[in-house]
Amino acid sequence: MGKKILIVEDEPAISRVLQAYLSKAGYQVEAAFDGEEALRQFTSAQPDLVLLDVMLPGTDGWSILQYIRRRSSCPVIMLTALGETKQKLAGLNLGADDYITKPFNAEEVVARVNAVLRRPPQLLEHDGSRQYGSLKIDFAAHTVSLHGTELSFIPRDLALLLFLARHPNQAFRREQLIEEVWGLDYEGSDRAVDLAIKRIRKALRHWPKNEGEVKTLRGVGYQFCVYR
Numbered sequence: 001m002g003k004k005i006l007i008v009e010d011e012p013a014i015s016r017v018l019q020a021y022l023s024k025a026g027y028q029v030e031a032a033f034d035g036e037e038a039l040r041q042f043t044s045a046q047p048d049l050v051l052l053d054v055m056l057p058g059t060d061g062w063s064i065l066q067y068i069r070r071r072s073s074c075p076v077i078m079l080t081a082l083g084e085t086k087q088k089l090a091g092l093n094l095g096a097d098d099y100i101t102k103p104f105n106a107e108e109v110v111a112r113v114n115a116v117l118r119r120p121p122q123l124l125e126h127d128g129s130r131q132y133g134s135l136k137i138d139f140a141a142h143t144v145s146l147h148g149t150e151l152s153f154i155p156r157d158l159a160l161l162l163f164l165a166r167h168p169n170q171a172f173r174r175e176q177l178i179e180e181v182w183g184l185d186y187e188g189s190d191r192a193v194d195l196a197i198k199r200i201r202k203a204l205r206h207w208p209k210n211e212g213e214v215k216t217l218r219g220v221g222y223q224f225c226v227y228r
């Protein structure tokens with residue numbers, strides 16, 4: 001059975017197109033046409049993802065997003081009108097996972113839905129922290145714990161780990177890491193990064209290898225890899 005998508009969109013024509021494309025892509029589809037219906041359906045249908053229009057009669061998209069975020073980490077993609085840049089930023093701050101600008105083509109919407117649903121669920125941030133298998137990083141509290149035990153780091157190593165973990169599966173050159181973590185006026189060598197990574201790896205040595213690791217990319221730099 002395909003994953004369930006709740007489409008919240010008051011314009012019937014747009015809703016119909018989205019329903020058609022998403023069902024064709026193998027999803028189960030539910031549709032709500034105003035804010036109140038959206039809240040009801042969110043509770044009763046328990047969707048795997050919500051496509052949420054901002055401008056709705058009754059309760060607007062932002063209020064619905066807040067309602068959802070207080071209750072679950074269900075991914076939400078906002079549908080915003082062209083040029084609503086401020087709205088996009090507000091959406092990301094309120095915990096939207098992505099946004100799509102209208103007018104859109106339905107294939108793009110399907111591609112974005114696929115992409116968000118492919119993200120491992122632990123990478124969806126909740127309450128300022130993320131879970132990478134048995135490793136939990138709290139970006140708000142600046143703490144790292146493994147199997148429930150808090151690990152200790154010197155401040156610079158912690159800053160480096162938090163930076164890498166914020167960008168999972170993304171490669172960084174040593175110079176980039178120095179710039180991000182040590183700052184532009186740092187005059188030491190790349191060796192400082194290597195030593196910090198070595199200490200981080202030692203601290204994370206009990207993090208199961210099939211969950212993730214800090215990987216060396218020869219000739220490139222480092223990558224915080226997450227496998228599940």
Ligand code: CA
Nearest residue numbers: 010053055056
């Ligand atoms: Ca609308």
